[in-house]
Amino acid sequence: MKLNGNEIRPGNVIQHQDSLWKAVKVDAVKPGKGPAYAQVELKNLIDGRKLNERFRSSETVERVRLEQKDFSYLYAEGEQHVFMDTETYDQVSIPADLLGDQAAFLQDGMNVTVESFEGRPIGVSLPEQVVLEIAETEPTVKGQTASSSYKPAVLENGLRVMVPPHISGNVKIVVNTETLEYVKRAD
Known part of the structure; x- marks a missing residue:
């Protein structure tokens, strides 16, 4: 087209x-x-x-129109990530460098859409939001909760995001996979 x-x-x-x-x-x-x-x-x-x-x-x-098919993430094997077709149970490996920053968000059993061109996988579309746990963050300073400032936090997958001051360590939060931004505290 x-x-x-x-x-x-x-x-x-x-x-x-x-x-x-x-x-x-x-x-x-x-x-x-x-x-x-x-x-x-x-x-x-x-x-x-x-x-x-x-x-x-x-x-x-x-x-170019890409073929899109639903897959489930299985595991990482060296520099490859293995996905399973949810209909035929066929497995496909995609190199980590092709996934880029998205690889950090992959979780066991996560449903993704694999995009391919002429039968060759070239990318993955992740869910818009994922739930991750905060590994570490700075302690809350008394009186800081009233301001609209954010503080840095490191997630369980190693990524850094900015979170509101009332969020502490070992708390699960929802993160936008496209913008790498904090969305809300997970229930």
């Missing part, structure tokens, strides 16, 4: 420079002189490289 350069949206997967790229960030730019264009930050789905590219509205790019 052809797309004009100004129709590219974040999340679109396009074929560009003989490779697959995912649009991460798109800014519409209208300079005072010359035609408008879309400044697109692209991430290569094969090797993880990043690229900033300008697309004019007169240019066309090929949008």
